[in-house]
Amino acid sequence: MSLVLFLVAGLFLPLFPASIVFNRGLARPNGPGRRALLLILWPQLGVLLITLAPAPVPDWLAAWALATAFLYAFRAVALRDLGLWIGFLATSAWALLWLSDSTRALRHLEALGLSLPLVLLTLLGGRLETLLGAVSTRLSPGLAASAPRYGGVLVLGVLASIATPVAPGFFTLVATIAARPLGASAVVITLVWLLWTWSGARLIQGLVVGPGSGERVPDLSSSAAWAYGMALAGLGLGGIAMAEVVL
Amino acid sequence: MLSMLVLPLTGALLGHLLAEALGRRVARLSIGLSLATFAISLVLLSRMLGGGPAGSLALSDHWGLLLLDPLSSLMAVVVSGISLIVHLFSRRYMAEEAGYARFFVLLDLMTATLLLMVSAGDLITLLVAWHLVGVLLYFLLGQDVRNPTASRYGSWTLLTYRIGDLPLVLAAGLLFHAYGTWSLPEIFAAMGTSPQAQVLGTPLPEVVGGLIALSAFARSAQFLVHTWLPYTMGGPTPVSALMHAGIVNAGGFLINRFAPVFVHTGDVLHWVFLMGLVTAVIGSVMMLAQHDVKKALGYSTMGQMGFMIMECGVGAFSLAVYHLIAHGVFKGTLFLGAGGVIGEARRDDGVPKDDLYTFVVERRPARQRRPWLLMAAMTLAVPAAILFVSHYLVEEGFFHHQGAVVLLFFGWITGAQLIFATYRMRTENLARLFTLILVSFTVVVLGYTLISHAFDLFLYPDPALRSGIYAAAGIQVVWFDALVVLVTVVIVLGWLFTYYAEQRRGRGRDWLAGLRRVSYRAISRELFVSDFYGRAARRMLAGAERLNIWLRWS
Numbered sequence: 001m002s003l004v005l006f007l008v009a010g011l012f013l014p015l016f017p018a019s020i021v022f023n024r025g026l027a028r029p030n031g032p033g034r035r036a037l038l039l040i041l042w043p044q045l046g047v048l049l050i051t052l053a054p055a056p057v058p059d060w061l062a063a064w065a066l067a068t069a070f071l072y073a074f075r076a077v078a079l080r081d082l083g084l085w086i087g088f089l090a091t092s093a094w095a096l097l098w099l100s101d102s103t104r105a106l107r108h109l110e111a112l113g114l115s116l117p118l119v120l121l122t123l124l125g126g127r128l129e130t131l132l133g134a135v136s137t138r139l140s141p142g143l144a145a146s147a148p149r150y151g152g153v154l155v156l157g158v159l160a161s162i163a164t165p166v167a168p169g170f171f172t173l174v175a176t177i178a179a180r181p182l183g184a185s186a187v188v189i190t191l192v193w194l195l196w197t198w199s200g201a202r203l204i205q206g207l208v209v210g211p212g213s214g215e216r217v218p219d220l221s222s223s224a225a226w227a228y229g230m231a232l233a234g235l236g237l238g239g240i241a242m243a244e245v246v247l
Numbered sequence: 248m249l250s251m252l253v254l255p256l257t258g259a260l261l262g263h264l265l266a267e268a269l270g271r272r273v274a275r276l277s278i279g280l281s282l283a284t285f286a287i288s289l290v291l292l293s294r295m296l297g298g299g300p301a302g303s304l305a306l307s308d309h310w311g312l313l314l315l316d317p318l319s320s321l322m323a324v325v326v327s328g329i330s331l332i333v334h335l336f337s338r339r340y341m342a343e344e345a346g347y348a349r350f351f352v353l354l355d356l357m358t359a360t361l362l363l364m365v366s367a368g369d370l371i372t373l374l375v376a377w378h379l380v381g382v383l384l385y386f387l388l389g390q391d392v393r394n395p396t397a398s399r400y401g402s403w404t405l406l407t408y409r410i411g412d413l414p415l416v417l418a419a420g421l422l423f424h425a426y427g428t429w430s431l432p433e434i435f436a437a438m439g440t441s442p443q444a445q446v447l448g449t450p451l452p453e454v455v456g457g458l459i460a461l462s463a464f465a466r467s468a469q470f471l472v473h474t475w476l477p478y479t480m481g482g483p484t485p486v487s488a489l490m491h492a493g494i495v496n497a498g499g500f501l502i503n504r505f506a507p508v509f510v511h512t513g514d515v516l517h518w519v520f521l522m523g524l525v526t527a528v529i530g531s532v533m534m535l536a537q538h539d540v541k542k543a544l545g546y547s548t549m550g551q552m553g554f555m556i557m558e559c560g561v562g563a564f565s566l567a568v569y570h571l572i573a574h575g576v577f578k579g580t581l582f583l584g585a586g587g588v589i590g591e592a593r594r595d596d597g598v599p600k601d602d603l604y605t606f607v608v609e610r611r612p613a614r615q616r617r618p619w620l621l622m623a624a625m626t627l628a629v630p631a632a633i634l635f636v637s638h639y640l641v642e643e644g645f646f647h648h649q650g651a652v653v654l655l656f657f658g659w660i661t662g663a664q665l666i667f668a669t670y671r672m673r674t675e676n677l678a679r680l681f682t683l684i685l686v687s688f689t690v691v692v693l694g695y696t697l698i699s700h701a702f703d704l705f706l707y708p709d710p711a712l713r714s715g716i717y718a719a720a721g722i723q724v725v726w727f728d729a730l731v732v733l734v735t736v737v738i739v740l741g742w743l744f745t746y747y748a749e750q751r752r753g754r755g756r757d758w759l760a761g762l763r764r765v766s767y768r769a770i771s772r773e774l775f776v777s778d779f780y781g782r783a784a785r786r787m788l789a790g791a792e793r794l795n796i797w798l799r800w801s
Contacts, residue, residue, distance in 0.1 A: 023801035078791035144392035164382055165375040181420030190413035197409045201402040209398040247309045
């Protein structure tokens with residue numbers, strides 16, 4: 001029974017190669033709203049399934065999850081497209097939830113904390129995609145110069161996604177490492193974290209920095225920037241509050 | 248204590264919200280709050296110096312503990328002082344740059360983060376601050392958002408810092424797993440009563456000490472994780488000053504903060520010493536091969552950081568704190584003055600064509616055999632005298648302070664050599680020359696001894712902890728003697744080699760000239776370390792791309 005639940009959960013807290021299903025689904029030409037919904041609900045189903053299983057996650061499955069997290073973090077380094085990056089980072093981050101020792105409620109919270117920054121990025125990226133056709137570093141939009149509010153929010157969203165303090169992901173990762181610091185898993189998690197940082201820095205470098213390609217990118221309105229800013233601040237405050245319960 | 252953190256945060260928040268309304272006046276607001284922060288930190292330090300009690304403030308149950316102790320109060324003055332100078336300098340220096348308000352917001356955030364780091368009383372707060380310093384530095388270095396080069400090197404810095412963050416995360420995880428608390432005072436107390444805890448068959452303090460040292464190495468640009476430092480000169484000059492005067496010194500602070508862990512280690516401090524030594528030598532050698540002033544200053548910082556880490560490695564923890572303060576002050580001055588010096592030199596090099604010029608620039612030393620031989624003899628005699636004095640005349644406990652002896656020796660050699668090189672071509676008066684050298688020796692000995700003693704008493708009032716640190720760094724007397732002899736031989740051979748190389752200038756052997764060319768090429772290419780990292784990164788990217796194509800991007 002547990003094994004069946006775990007194998008089905010491997011689709012929702014994606015384990016390679018089942019992760020291909022999620023990433024193909026996310027890459028389909030849906031609107032940003034649907035993608036955002038997928039990013040929120042998909043891991044919650046996975047968490048529900050693994051917490052329903054009567055047995056704890058076996059070691060081989062935890063190792064598989066770690067390998068998946070590493071694989072997608074490594075592959076994310078070479079990505080130039082924001083949409084693909086969101087999918088790969090989600091896959092890599094959610095796979096780490098297999099290693100969490102938290103209670104069911106906390107795992108749902110951790111999954112949400114890892115998803116929300118990616119949801120923000122999806123909503124932001126959808127807007128830009130409508131304007132430019134794609135959100136790729138190949139277009140070198142130089143957002144910081146051409147659309148500073150847009151660039152600023154995008155940068156903060158990427159930072160929150162790669163588990164920069166005080167985003168919820170930071171505390172989730174620290175708690176996961178602290179739960180099992182003796183084995184190789186802690187070292188692999190830190191390497192995954194490092195690869196997220198590298199891929200995030202490359203994305204920021206390609207999308208935000210530079211003189212711009214000449215394509216005019218309309219900036220976020222003041223009210224939209226405020227809304228995104230408040231959402232990011234809420235994410236930070238949520239992370240601080242979450243630290244109280246996960247640590 | 249909390250107000251010290253809240254003021255720069257308020258500055259950042261107001262600076263962001265009122266940027267349009269205030270315009271250039273945002274700098275005044277930021278400077279005013281920086282001044283207030285500095286004043287508060289001075290008050291806290293003076294209270295601590297006056298014998299005030301150490302304290303703490305808990306902002307929540309599990310983390311957010313702020314410590315007010317001698318180390319945090321001293322470091323707070325350093326951080327807020329350097330930050331204030333950088334703020335003042337930036338007001339006019341950055342006036343023509345885009346993103347003026349953003350720059351001051353980032354400066355304020357960096358100040359708050361650094362203050363949080365030095366006063367962190369638990370592992371989570373420390374990790375949060377430690378991580379954020381790297382992120383904020385990334386944005387400060389990439390202040391010119393149109394300049395991809397500055398941003399690329401900023402990314403490099405961020406990545407190196409993250410490499411250094413991760414061992415600290417692992418160390419935090421291990422400590423929490425072993426003692427069930429994030430609080431540093433509680434962990435140190437528990438470790439004091441049961442330091443025998445094991446991790447995979449290795450003593451816990453040994454593993455944790457090693458991980459903390461690795462974190463300190465990355466933050467303080469030790470060899471192999473140093474490449475970000477000289478390449479970040481594309482950032483604004485005030486950021487270079489802040490980075491070289493303050494941020495890069497964090498490695499020394501971290502080792503001091505975890506001193507109660509290091510007293511229980513066996514070999515970790517010896518490795519720390521070795522790493523510092525290698526970095527000091529390589530940083531100094533690379534500095535000599537630079538033609539760009541700011542890059543030379545970057546490598547000079549690397550050498551100084553190596554020396555600071557070396558001081559930690561020999562157990563002179565408090566001396567390392569003094570070193571980082573002194574280095575911060577003089578390197579900050581140099582960076583802030585570098586632009587002016589370059590501008591001045593473009594108009595007039597101002598170098599007098601005298602003996603000093605011909606020696607330093609044209610590399611034509613005055614040819615006198617007697618001073619060289621006398622100096623070499625003294626180089627040999629002084630360490631022997633130090634050994635004799637420390638072994639037979641000074642109290643037995645002096646053996647615990649072997650590190651201090653090594654540092655005195657290094658300090659004396661450096662100072663004496665500088666005076667010798669500077670004055671020997673100017674004077675025919677040998678008595679004056681050697682009096683100067685002996686005076687330098689006295690100044691170094693007295694200065695180091697007094698300062699070390701004063702800092703020791705202030706930072707580590709517990710005599711058991713003080714002697715424990717020196718004991719952890721100590722080595723067997725035989726090895727100590729052998730090392731001093733080895734260093735003496737190397738220095739004397741270096742003197743002789745330099746002397747004969749200068750004497751035979753232009754008439755050297757082919758193999759020697761070839762060796763010199765190869766060495767120079769390797770040093771000027773920074774020992775190919777950056778090339779290697781660049782190639783490794785490109786290969787990883789190509790590998791990831793191939794994998795993505797193979798898996799059809801999903």
